[in-house]
Amino acid sequence: MASIGIIANPASGKDIRRLVSYATTIDNNEKVNICKRIVLAAQGLGVDETVFMPDTFMMGYAVLDALESDGVLKSKLTLLDFDIEATLDDTIRAARMMEERGVGCLVVLGGDGTSRAACKGITETPLMSVSTGTNNVYPAMMEGTVAGMAAAAAALMGESARECCIHDKKISVYVNGVLRDIALIDAVVSDDFYAGAKAIWDPERIRRIVVTRCHPATIGFSAVAGAYEIVEDTDDFGLAVTLGHTGRGVLAPIAAGVLTPVHVESAQRVELGGDYTFTAETRCMIALDGEREVRVQPGDSVTMRINRDGPWRVLPRKILSRAAGLGMYNIQV
Amino acid sequence: MAISNEQMKDMYVKMRRIRDFESAAAKLFAEGKIPGFVHLYLGEEAIAPAVCECLRDDDYITSTHRGHGHIIAKGGDLNLMMAELFGRETGYCKGKGGSMHIADRDKGILGANGIVGAGHCIACGAGLSINIRGTDQVCVCFFGDGSTNQGTFHESLNMASIWKLPIIFVCENNHYGISMSQDRHQAIKDVADRGAAYNIPGIAVDGNDPMAVYEAAEEAVARARAGKGPTLLECKTYRQHGHFEGDPAIYKPKEEQAAWMEKDPMPRFAGFLVENGVMTAEEVEAVDKQVAKEIEDAIAFADAQPIPGVETAVVDVYSDIVEEVRDR
DSSP, rough: OOOOEEEEEETTSSSHHHHHHHOOOOOHHHHHHHHHHHHHHHHHHHHEEEEOOOTTTHHHHHHHHHHHHHTOOOSEEOOOOOOOOSSHHHHHHHHHHHHHOOOOOEEEEEEEHHHHHTOOOOOOEEEEEEEEEEOOSBOOOOHHHHHHHHHHHHHHHHHGGGGGGEOOOOOEETTTEEEEEESSEEEEEOSSSOOOSSBBOOOOGGEEEEESOOOOTSOTTTTHHHHOOOOTTTTTTHHHHHHHHSSEEEEEEETTTTTEEEEEEEEEEEEEEEEEEEEEESSSEEETTTHHHHHHOTOOOOEEEESSSEEEEOOOOHHHHHHHHHHTOOOOO | OOOOHHHHHHHHHHHHHHHHEEEEEHHHHTTTOSSSSSOOOOOOTTTTHHTTTTTTSSEEEEEOOHHHHHHHHOOOHHHHHHHHHHHHHSSTTTTTGGGGOOBBBGGOOEEEEEESTTHHHHHHHHHHHHHHTTOOOEEEEEEEEEGGGGGGHHHHHHHHHTTTTEEEEEEESSSEETTTHHHOOOSOOOOGGGGGGGGGEEEEEEEOHHHHHHHHHHHHHHHTTTOOOEEEEEEEEEOOOOOSOOOOTTTTTTTHHHHHHTTTTTHHHHHHHHTTTTTOOHHHOOOOOOOOHHHHHHHHHHSSOOOOOOGGGGTSSOOOOHHHHHHH
């Protein structure tokens, strides 16, 4: 029996970047619509069950209710049974439970932060990340139908789905030798000492940026590094840059619609397995994939280590091409 | 965002004032010393002080039936507030308004209001006045999630948007409209989503964290002052008591209540201030003692004030202009 999991973050796409930039707003009812398309496309290709994370907006129930009412739900739709906390921990827990159930692909709707949380709960399950967040580098803008088909292909192909995935890099953040958290795209050191509205957007407060990959075609602080040097997801290294008032000036899209000049004082590649280390001179926060998460005190030693030990990310075009080659779209007559 | 230690201390003082004022009001109501209804702000203390920290004295606020916190945060006088709750002659409304009608024009407090959803329209009036007069004042409109199903909410957001009124619509989403949970009264979870329908930025923040509220409010206020129009700022919080004092709130699941009590903004913010060296534990304790004394004094003041005479019952009820019309 082939199954997929869906984690849709009800909190994504509503943070302060709608106020300080021109970020997209995607409300929860639209996320439900995307989920409907994923379920329908997946069952159309032969998936037997879709497992949902429970959430505060009850998206799984909304999908179940709508598709049953329309008489189009032919596959099984299951909601995981646990008491939600309305925090990132729900995503981590749901991802872990879905992997234990053996879903063939985990589809995540949200921003970079949601994918980051989901990857903390899985080790082997192929991950497909659909953008409904703000500065999305990790998740892709994708039609739900395509996402559903790609997830179905991954689930139906089993072990061989790995051939249509990339094993992503990940940043592990250590403070005084203790692993504190991880990031999929970037770990950014800001002068703040509180999480506040969580998102980061003020370049004046940013001191260091460490990325697993970066490109000027993305949005957010990884784009600063990307405007300096491009690092692909296939490259076996990351990049660390320090910002200041001197050095090479670059124009970078730090937020939606906001191109800001910044100065890169220094930059260094961080090889896989290598460390980028510094000692905090003042209290600061480390933002992981765009959200302030780790508080650092003066004198703390911070190490950021990049490895290719992140999730297996499904490449939609590649897996759908493979599916065509395998005859998955052929109609039995 | 640059926030000074003094501002953070000020927010804590105001939060503590609200917590102690409301706790005292609960006790006094139970003892029968406060007539009428009181709707308490307990649990929501992080919001109004953080928003009002971004305001000037000449900025406006509109409030709700749950207004004590807003009024204290904007600088309302504790003695006059308590006297009004006691129904005394020297209260803010000369003892005739009670909890739900406190206003202070000198502080830009355009009034608490017993009508759910009325503040939105009043805020539009204030915003239009600001635009006509050409000042850089702003108006903050506080309201709860329940009122966002009222027509006034939608009409006001539409009007504020098309006229680019300098209003910050602050939704204190405490997850209940009277006894009805948000899950049962709205087809959305985030009131912030409704901003998009009116071309207004809608953002949601942790309403039990004054730093998160301040950060968002500061941006929204700056935007309004610069003539860029309104913002819808949703602060997720929780009403720790019932809808009104005397409401046993049996409709609230115990697990839900317990989970939100873990996020109580008072110990959380005090801990943050001490942990980050903004205040010492001794300074926090000193503030707590000072505020406790302020509330004691306010109660003593109120208790000593005269009850309004019967002959004043209709004084100030009608405005002069109405009298003039009657005489014609």
